[in-house]
Amino acid sequence: MPSRTTSWLRRSLSALTSFALLAGGAALTATVQLAVAPPALALDNGLALTPPMGFNNWNSTHCRAEFNEAMVKGIADLFVSKGLKEAGYQYVNLDDCWALPARDASGNLVPDPVRFPNGIKAVADYVHAKGLKFGIYSSAGTKTCDPLGFPGGLGHEQRDANLWASWGVDYLKYDNCNNQGVDAKLRYTTMRDALKATGRPILFSICEWGANQPWNWASPVGNAWRTTGDINDTWATMIRIAHRNQQFAAAAKPGAWNDPDMLEVGNGGMTDTEYRTHFSLWAQMAAPLLIGTDLRTASAATFDILTNRDVIAVDQDPLGRQGTVVSSAADKVVMSKPLADGSRSVTLTNEGTTAATISTTAQAAGLAGAPSYTVRDLWTKQISTTAGAISATVPPHGTVMLRVTAGGAPKAGMNRLGDLAWAAATNGWGPVEHDRSNGETGTADGRPLTVRGTVYGRGLGVHAGSDISYRLGGTCRNITVDVGVDDEVNGRGSVVFQIWKDGTKVADSGVLTGRDPAKRLTADLAGAATLRLVVTAAGDGIGHDHADWADPGLACGAGPGAGTHQLGDLAWSAATNGWGPVERNRSNGGTGAADGRPLTVQGAAYAKGLGVHARSEITYYLGGDCTALRTDVGVDDEAKAGGSVVFQIWKDGSKAADSGPLTYRDQARRLTADLTGALELRLVVTDGGDGTAWDHADWAAPQLAC
Numbered sequence: 001m002p003s004r005t006t007s008w009l010r011r012s013l014s015a016l017t018s019f020a021l022l023a024g025g026a027a028l029t030a031t032v033q034l035a036v037a038p039p040a041l042a043l044d045n046g047l048a049l050t051p052p053m054g055f056n057n058w059n060s061t062h063c064r065a066e067f068n069e070a071m072v073k074g075i076a077d078l079f080v081s082k083g084l085k086e087a088g089y090q091y092v093n094l095d096d097c098w099a100l101p102a103r104d105a106s107g108n109l110v111p112d113p114v115r116f117p118n119g120i121k122a123v124a125d126y127v128h129a130k131g132l133k134f135g136i137y138s139s140a141g142t143k144t145c146d147p148l149g150f151p152g153g154l155g156h157e158q159r160d161a162n163l164w165a166s167w168g169v170d171y172l173k174y175d176n177c178n179n180q181g182v183d184a185k186l187r188y189t190t191m192r193d194a195l196k197a198t199g200r201p202i203l204f205s206i207c208e209w210g211a212n213q214p215w216n217w218a219s220p221v222g223n224a225w226r227t228t229g230d231i232n233d234t235w236a237t238m239i240r241i242a243h244r245n246q247q248f249a250a251a252a253k254p255g256a257w258n259d260p261d262m263l264e265v266g267n268g269g270m271t272d273t274e275y276r277t278h279f280s281l282w283a284q285m286a287a288p289l290l291i292g293t294d295l296r297t298a299s300a301a302t303f304d305i306l307t308n309r310d311v312i313a314v315d316q317d318p319l320g321r322q323g324t325v326v327s328s329a330a331d332k333v334v335m336s337k338p339l340a341d342g343s344r345s346v347t348l349t350n351e352g353t354t355a356a357t358i359s360t361t362a363q364a365a366g367l368a369g370a371p372s373y374t375v376r377d378l379w380t381k382q383i384s385t386t387a388g389a390i391s392a393t394v395p396p397h398g399t400v401m402l403r404v405t406a407g408g409a410p411k412a413g414m415n416r417l418g419d420l421a422w423a424a425a426t427n428g429w430g431p432v433e434h435d436r437s438n439g440e441t442g443t444a445d446g447r448p449l450t451v452r453g454t455v456y457g458r459g460l461g462v463h464a465g466s467d468i469s470y471r472l473g474g475t476c477r478n479i480t481v482d483v484g485v486d487d488e489v490n491g492r493g494s495v496v497f498q499i500w501k502d503g504t505k506v507a508d509s510g511v512l513t514g515r516d517p518a519k520r521l522t523a524d525l526a527g528a529a530t531l532r533l534v535v536t537a538a539g540d541g542i543g544h545d546h547a548d549w550a551d552p553g554l555a556c557g558a559g560p561g562a563g564t565h566q567l568g569d570l571a572w573s574a575a576t577n578g579w580g581p582v583e584r585n586r587s588n589g590g591t592g593a594a595d596g597r598p599l600t601v602q603g604a605a606y607a608k609g610l611g612v613h614a615r616s617e618i619t620y621y622l623g624g625d626c627t628a629l630r631t632d633v634g635v636d637d638e639a640k641a642g643g644s645v646v647f648q649i650w651k652d653g654s655k656a657a658d659s660g661p662l663t664y665r666d667q668a669r670r671l672t673a674d675l676t677g678a679l680e681l682r683l684v685v686t687d688g689g690d691g692t693a694w695d696h697a698d699w700a701a702p703q704l705a706c
Contacts, residue, residue, distance in 0.1 A: 005079075022644070032229050042255035045196070047203045048223035049254045050316040052288045053189035054091025054135065055079070056262050059233070059292030063146050068115040069123055071294070076127045078295045087307045088316060089291065091171050091203075091699025092127045094120075094133030096146045103151050106488060108163055109138075124168040135171030136164055139186040141178030148183065154177055154187065157194040165198035174222075176208035184212040185221065185692060192221050205259065205288070205342040210244070215251035215258065224257040224288055231261040233269030235397055239351060242281045246325050246335070246408070252286050254320035259288050266293030277349060277381060277399040279305050283315035284323040284335050284347045284401070310378040311401060313502060314345040323347070326365060332358045336365040341469055341502075342423050343367075343405040343529040345378075350394035358392035362404060370406035376529065377402055383474045403529055404473045412475075412557030413573045413621035414680050417549065418458045423471045425528070428542050429463035437461040437486045438546045449450045449548045451484035451518040454549035461486065462543035466535040472556070476525045478679055480652065481552035483509050484518035484543070493544035499523045500532035513537040520549060525554075555679040559623030560706050566608040567631075567683075567702040572623045578692050579613035587611040587636045588696045599698045601634035601668040606700040614695035616647050616685040622706070626675045631702035634668035635658050639696040644688025647697065649673040652680055661688040668700055 055075050061067040076092050079085045099121065100110040110237050111120045124134040138160060139145060141150040153160045153174070164172065174191055176184070188206050195202045206214055206222035213224035227248055228241045245260035252258050263282065265275045282289060291306060314337060323337030323345065331352035337345040344365045348358040375384045378401040392400040410420060418435045425432045430441035438461040439446030449456040459481075460468065483497040491514040499507035499521060506523040524533060531554070535547045559568055568585045575582045578593040588611040589596030599606040609631075610618065633647040647659035649671060656673035675681060681704075685697045 022103070036343055042219050042253055043192070043221060043223055044205065045201060045204075045223070045255075045469070047201055047255065048257065050318060050320065051257050051512075052091055052203060052205075052224065052284050052290070053089045053312075053316070054093055054289075055089065055291040055295070056075040056093045056095050056135075057263055058095035059262055059267060060294040063148065064551045067097060069118060071296070072123055073126050074296050076130045076132055077131055080130055081354040082295070082303055083307055084291075089289070091133045091135045091290070093137070093171055093173065093290070095137045095173065096144045096150060096175075097148070098137065099150050101148060101150055107156065107159055108240055109151060121167040128168060131404070134168060134371060134382070135169035135173065135203070136169045137173045137175070137431065139175035140179045140184075140191060141176065142180060143178040145175050145177035147383060149178075151255065153191060154178075154180065154182065157191045158197060161191070161194035161198050161202075163310055165202065169200075169202060171203040173205045173207055176211065179451075184214075185217050186210050188221050215227055215248040219251065219256040223255060224259040226259045226261060228260050232233070233262060233264040235270055235274050238264065238270070238274070238278050242285070245285055245287070249285070249322035249324045252322035254318070257286060257288060257323070258322060260285065262290040262292040264292055265305055266298045271397070272301050272305070273303055273395055274397045277300070277397060279308070280311060280347055280399040280401045281335075281349065283311045284337050284345060286317075286320065286322040286337070289315055303456060308378065310376070310381075310403070314339065314378070314401075314403070314410055316503070318503070321467060325395055326360055332356055334358065334364070338366060339403075341405075341471065343403055343471065346390060346402045346404055348394050348402070350391050350396055350398050355393055355395050357391060357393050358400070359389065360384070361390060362388045364405070365374070365390065365404060367404060367406045372407070374405045374460045374471070374475070375402050376405075376474045381527070405473045405529060407471050410470070410472065410476060410554060410556045413555075414604040414619070415554040415556060416458045417470070417533075417552040417554055418460055420470060420554075423469045425460050425466075425468045427466045428545065432466065432468060433461035436461060437488050437548065438463045439488070442553060447488060449489040449550050450548060451482070451548055452487065452516070454518060456482065456548070458551050460549040460552065462535055462547050462549065464535045464537040464542045464547060466533075468533045470531045470554075472525060472528050472531050474527050474529055476528060476531070476554055476556040478522065478555040479525055479531065479552060480520070480555075480679070481577070482518040482520055482550040484512055484516060484548055485514040487514075488547045489514050489544040489546045493546060494498055494538035494540055495545045495547045496536045497521065497547065497549070498534040498536070501528040502530055502532060509703045513538075513542070515704045518548075553680070555621070555623060557621075557623060559621065559625030560704065561625070562706055565704045565706065567620070567699065568608045568610055570620060570704070572618050574619040575617070578695065582616065583611035585609060587638050587698065588613045589638070591698065597638060599700050600637040601632070602637065602666070604668060606632065606698065608701050610683070610699040610702065611696050611701070612685050614685045614687040614697060616683075616691045616697065618683045620681040620704075621697060622675065622678050622681050624677050624679055626678060626681070626704055626706035628675055628705045629673045629681065629702060630705075632668040632700040633671055634662055634666060634698055634700065635664040636696040636698045638699060639664045639694040641694055643694035643696060644690055645695050645697045646686045646688055646697070647671060648684040648686070650682035651675050651678040663688065664694065668698075680684065
């Protein structure tokens with residue numbers, strides 16, 4: 001709201017005691033912390049379960065003429081075209097000066113016909129047509145805060161609330177000027193009740209600047225409350241406001257938020273480094289994110305800051321906890337914020353004027369006991385691991401913002417979820433089972449996973465409603481899984497399988513019943529901190545809803561790298577062999593390691609390759625990076641007395657090439673396979689139908705193009 005000097009002075013006089021505390025420096029912390037009461041229940045209107053996100057014009061226009069209908073519509077357009085709506089911004093809000101200085105003869109507020117020639121409802125309708133929400137401004141006094149003195153809501157609460165509801169208002173910012181000394185809690189509670197009486201859900205933002213310690217009483221009254229005086233576009237004011245708001249973390253919760261005022265990002269008074277700090281700290285404090293710059297002239301850097309999905313995800317985390325200060329000394333401030341998936345957001349802020357190294361630990365940040373931690377930088381997107389130390393060199397007035405996840409990431413390659421420890425799991429009937437059906441209420445009391453007669457050796461057996469989460473740390477790329485109702489319920493049961501990447505659903509099976517075959521689900525997990533596997537009932541209760549995540553493969557990390565690779569030189573992720581070990585660049589030989597000889601098929605020698613014996617299976621992780629495999633295949637000459645085999649190349653779950661039967665009398669055969677997009681390559685050798693005697697088989701000069 002208004003940041004001009006006259007407005008500030010008037011507000012200061014009306015709340016002298018509160019703002020005197022602002023000058024108290026170090027003494028302020030102790031004084032205010034003593035004043036924080038136990039948190040009350042949040043306002044029960046179903047709104048603002050995460051901090052509201054949107055736009056307010058005041059910081060960029062104040063009461064100047066450019067604040068008008070065309071501007072507001074233009075902002076709504078940009079919300080859609082620039083990806084702000086997709087990033088989570090919803091509300092397009094008007095601030096002071098939208099009305100005429102006097103009410104009409106009936107006592108109603110009147111929109112300024114110059115600024116809004118088509119009225120406010122028309123603007124609200126335009127915003128709603130974009131799939132957005134619309135907000136408006138008033139003051140809990142006789143006049144608003146601008147010196148021109150537009151009508152306030154004191155004594156007109158129900159009339160104004162009814163009018164706004166008729167216009168389609170979704171958000172009210174209610175200021176504190178000209179309040180005539182009426183008790184703040186009474187004034188704001190009266191408007192709360194008036195909004196409720198309209199029957200329209202209207203988010204209620206209390207803007208009394210922290211003058212009456214709203215963190216102690218406003219939780220059941222409004223969805224957010226200002227904790228500070230007005231922000232302006234300077235580093236000094238922004239960081240001072242952050243310090244004050246940090247003290248009230250205990251009061252914040254879903255539906256009720258501390259509000260350190262609107263964003264100045266993009267208005268020109270700070271550097272982009274300082275704006276990244278501004279945005280990071282507001283997200284870390286679970287603050288409303290209300291854009292305060294004119295997006296019609298905003299730079300690409302401003303849009304990059306405002307649409308950083310990783311930072312927004314911290315602000316919008318459904319756990320609804322405000323971050324707290326872990327340490328603060330010599331201009332180095334560390335904050336930690338717990339997140340719903342069990343990870344922590346950690347900010348390292350350098351408030352000084354020279355670059356500084358800022359350090360903390362996972363234990364200090366609230367994570368302890370894990371052997372390792374994955375650390376994702378939310379601005380640079382770099383991912384690293386640590387045993388517990390967290391440190392970064394931070395530029396002056398800069399902030400490094402990290403998402404720290406306990407337990408490290410899954411290993412590089414294809415991970416079978418049945419082999420991994422989950423971060424959290426709930427299940428509708430007994431425990432989640434590894435590699436077996438859900439069974440009964442005991443542990444390991446299921447049977448092999450089976451969907452419509454197809455048996456799966458690996459996976460998870462669950463029962464709706466079930467929710468299993470894994471920490472990925474941003475290192476994984478893809479999941480592929482078959483899903484279905486397990487045969488143990490004899491055709492009964494109906495469920496829906498969902499795969500969630502952080503807070504976004506990325507795959508949905510639709511309704512599957514016990515009569516349906518398994519369905520293949522795949523999902524892109526690039527950059528995900530968390531994977532959630534969710535099974536819900538299909539609307540007919542949860543009886544017999546035994547559900548299988550069958551053979552779930554989680555692809556993590558990069559493949560072999562660009563170029564052409566000889567498979568004999570690469571590490572495999574798994575290998576089985578029918579006689580002794582798989583040999584690199586030599587024949588299978590006997591049962592010992594490296595006891596073969598040079599690979600030879602019908603006299604043709606090969607320097608590179610793999611010597612195996614049916615039945616054999618070798619698996620390589622490709623990570624989607626490779627395009628083709630070319631190889632010669634045949635029975636090695638050391639099998640003088642016989643031998644017949646079949647070579648197969650498998651791309652993920654599909655066979656990409658088959659040699660047909662080859663005997664010890666046949667020349668080598670050339671196989672090629674398209675591996676574009678494959679996460680995993682399997683080289684399989686089976687016997688030729690006459691048993692495995694002498695089935696020494698060569699993958700000769702196998703070249704993998706990536």
